[in-house]
Amino acid sequence: MAQRWFGFLLLLLVVLSVSIHCCHSIQEDHSHTLVNEDQVPSEDDDDLEDLEEGMDLDAQIASDSFSSAEALAATKVANVNDKDVERVIEKFEFVLLLGYAPWCTQSEELLPEFTAAALRLSQLGNPVLLAKLDAVNNPSAAAQYEIQGFPTLVFFVNGTREQYLGGYSREEIVRWVRKKTGHAVTTITSKEEAESFLSKNVTAVLGYFETLEGPEHDAFIAAAKAEAETEFVQMTVAEVAQIFAESSILPPLIAVRKQEPEHFTTFRGSFSIEEIASFVEINKHPLLTVLNSKNANMVYGSPMKLHVLLFAEKMDYENVRSLYLEAAKDFKGKVMFLVIDMEDQEFSRPMLAVYGLDTNKPVVAGLNNEDGARYFLESDFTVDNLKTFAANMYAGRLPVYYKSEPVPAENEGLVKIVVGKNFEEIVMDDTKDVFLYVHAPWCATCEKVGRVFEKLAKHVQDVPSLVMAKCDGQENEHPLLLEVPNYPSLLLYPAGRKSSSPIEAESKATWKKLLIFLKENVAIPFPVSNDDEVFSNAASRRETAELDTLINDEL
Numbered sequence: 001m002a003q004r005w006f007g008f009l010l011l012l013l014v015v016l017s018v019s020i021h022c023c024h025s026i027q028e029d030h031s032h033t034l035v036n037e038d039q040v041p042s043e044d045d046d047d048l049e050d051l052e053e054g055m056d057l058d059a060q061i062a063s064d065s066f067s068s069a070e071a072l073a074a075t076k077v078a079n080v081n082d083k084d085v086e087r088v089i090e091k092f093e094f095v096l097l098l099g100y101a102p103w104c105t106q107s108e109e110l111l112p113e114f115t116a117a118a119l120r121l122s123q124l125g126n127p128v129l130l131a132k133l134d135a136v137n138n139p140s141a142a143a144q145y146e147i148q149g150f151p152t153l154v155f156f157v158n159g160t161r162e163q164y165l166g167g168y169s170r171e172e173i174v175r176w177v178r179k180k181t182g183h184a185v186t187t188i189t190s191k192e193e194a195e196s197f198l199s200k201n202v203t204a205v206l207g208y209f210e211t212l213e214g215p216e217h218d219a220f221i222a223a224a225k226a227e228a229e230t231e232f233v234q235m236t237v238a239e240v241a242q243i244f245a246e247s248s249i250l251p252p253l254i255a256v257r258k259q260e261p262e263h264f265t266t267f268r269g270s271f272s273i274e275e276i277a278s279f280v281e282i283n284k285h286p287l288l289t290v291l292n293s294k295n296a297n298m299v300y301g302s303p304m305k306l307h308v309l310l311f312a313e314k315m316d317y318e319n320v321r322s323l324y325l326e327a328a329k330d331f332k333g334k335v336m337f338l339v340i341d342m343e344d345q346e347f348s349r350p351m352l353a354v355y356g357l358d359t360n361k362p363v364v365a366g367l368n369n370e371d372g373a374r375y376f377l378e379s380d381f382t383v384d385n386l387k388t389f390a391a392n393m394y395a396g397r398l399p400v401y402y403k404s405e406p407v408p409a410e411n412e413g414l415v416k417i418v419v420g421k422n423f424e425e426i427v428m429d430d431t432k433d434v435f436l437y438v439h440a441p442w443c444a445t446c447e448k449v450g451r452v453f454e455k456l457a458k459h460v461q462d463v464p465s466l467v468m469a470k471c472d473g474q475e476n477e478h479p480l481l482l483e484v485p486n487y488p489s490l491l492l493y494p495a496g497r498k499s500s501s502p503i504e505a506e507s508k509a510t511w512k513k514l515l516i517f518l519k520e521n522v523a524i525p526f527p528v529s530n531d532d533e534v535f536s537n538a539a540s541r542r543e544t545a546e547l548d549t550l551i552n553d554e555l
């Protein structure tokens with residue numbers, strides 16, 4: 001079972017990384033909206049002068065597609081290519097490289113953010129160089145730096161590659177880069193600075209100390225450096241701390257401040273880096289997070305492994321948001337409450353498919369991101385039901401969800417239809433030998449094998465101890481069906497031995513060979529009808545082999 005769960009997690013990761021990186025838009029010329037002017041880093045360096053070739057700064061600033069602020073920002077981004085990228089990366093202590101595709105919508109959305117971040121970082125005197133690479137037209141550089149999807153951000157420290165773990169808005173890029181370049185904490189000294197900081201509405205970890213030294217302060221700084229995306233601020237002035245806490249507080253104190261109802265959470269642990277880090281990890285997420293391709297890494301990387309997911313279209317979400325928020329409050333730091341916008345189909349459809357769902361109606365599901373177990377809210381969307389759902393999930397009391405087609409109303413055919421929900425009843429029936437044919441809609445050989453299976457079923461229809469059954473393995477799940485090696489699979493679950501693994505038959509066999517297989521492997525022997533006489537003594541391998549030469553293969 002573990003193997004299949006692992007497969008599921010991989011699938012989820014693939015789904016996520018595909019949605020993060022894949023650009024499905026058709027090739028169009030959006031170059032007029034891109035920052036496509038060649039630019040140089042704001043660094044006097046002769047080696048890099050050839051970067052300036054072809055640059056037309058005047059034209060760029062004059063162009064009416066740029067406001068002057070944008071034009072200024074654009075000058076802070078170096079345009080690199082196959083020839084010079086390596087040299088640029090080697091040259092600078094810190095480089096944030098953006099690999100983009102000119103026709104990619106997501107690249108197009110990121111570029112202005114990237115450009116604005118470059119300007120801001122430059123204003124702050126940050127030593128980083130932000131560089132962009134048209135990965136489509138510079139394939140060897142793209143290959144060298146493993147830029148496979150667009151957009152991709154890669155960070156380099158003294159030429160050594162590091163994973164970019166920040167967000168994709170200008171603020172998030174700036175915050176992440178500042179942390180990586182040694183500005184882990186901002187010191188706030190006046191009421192004005194405090195108010196201006198708070199007006200940005202960002203989540204912040206605040207440290208209020210008597211002095212900016214000592215072991216407690218050291219631990220705070222170390223935690224700030226280790227954390228990738230949250231703003232850390234420190235202060236020693238009581239009036240400043242009071243503005244953040246909205247009440248008077250005493251040092252030393254660490255807290256997370258967010259722009260939401262329960263916005264101030266005080267740290268109660270001992271001042272070790274581990275405890276501070278874990279406190280921040282658990283408390284930095286908002287009560288509700290709209291999960292999308294941009295923050296998926298952060299959400300799936302969180303130590304909070306239990307997720308409640310609301311799939312909804314915008315209108316529906318507006319209607320239920322307050323209920324959802326109400327339920328989320330009780331599970332702060334325990335269960336992450338996520339919202340997935342069903343209108344973002346590229347992202348939501350694969351996630352829904354994991355639950356076997358294809359719907360526009362709001363649904364609530366659960367995920368344990370540690371073991372891949374899925375859950376499903378069957379009851380109505382009420383605050384109480386949501387709370388019970390999350391509480392049971394937290395307590396490990398929720399039945400794991402398996403996807404299933406509806407149980408067929410009529411199931412009296414020669415080959416019974418098995419779905420997730422009746423698997424237990426039909427296949428696990430200890431009094432019967434069950435021969436199960438597992439197929440998938442996309443499997444090319446399944447149809448043929450299905451016909452052979454039907455033929456065999458006709459042949460054994462009078463055997464009361466034997467059930468012939470089939471199951472669409474794509475649409476139906478059951479813990480005991482998890483290890484279907486491939487499609488089609490023919491699996492025998494012998495009577496009285498349901499707890500051990502099924503016996504697999506060769507799926508390319510003729511119906512006669514399958515009959516021999518059944519006779520050799522069923523727990524309850526069945527008598528031989530006239531037609532079968534030829535097989536009655538076929539127990540030994542030698543005779544079976546002889547038979548093979550006599551039987552006219554149908555396949």
Ligand SMILES: *[C@@H]1O[C@H](CO)[C@@H](O)[C@H](O)[C@H]1NC(C)=O
Nearest residue numbers: 092093094157158159180181
């Ligand atoms: C990069 O290399 C320089 C020169 O060797 C060194 O002084 C600096 O500390 C290095 N930067 C980082 C972040 O390791």
Ligand SMILES: *[C@@H]1O[C@H](CO)[C@@H](O)[C@H](O)[C@H]1NC(C)=O
Nearest residue numbers: 197198199200201202259260
């Ligand atoms: C911050 O939040 C307040 C109140 O919720 C809002 O009026 C303001 O526009 C927000 N500011 C920013 C920069 O988002």
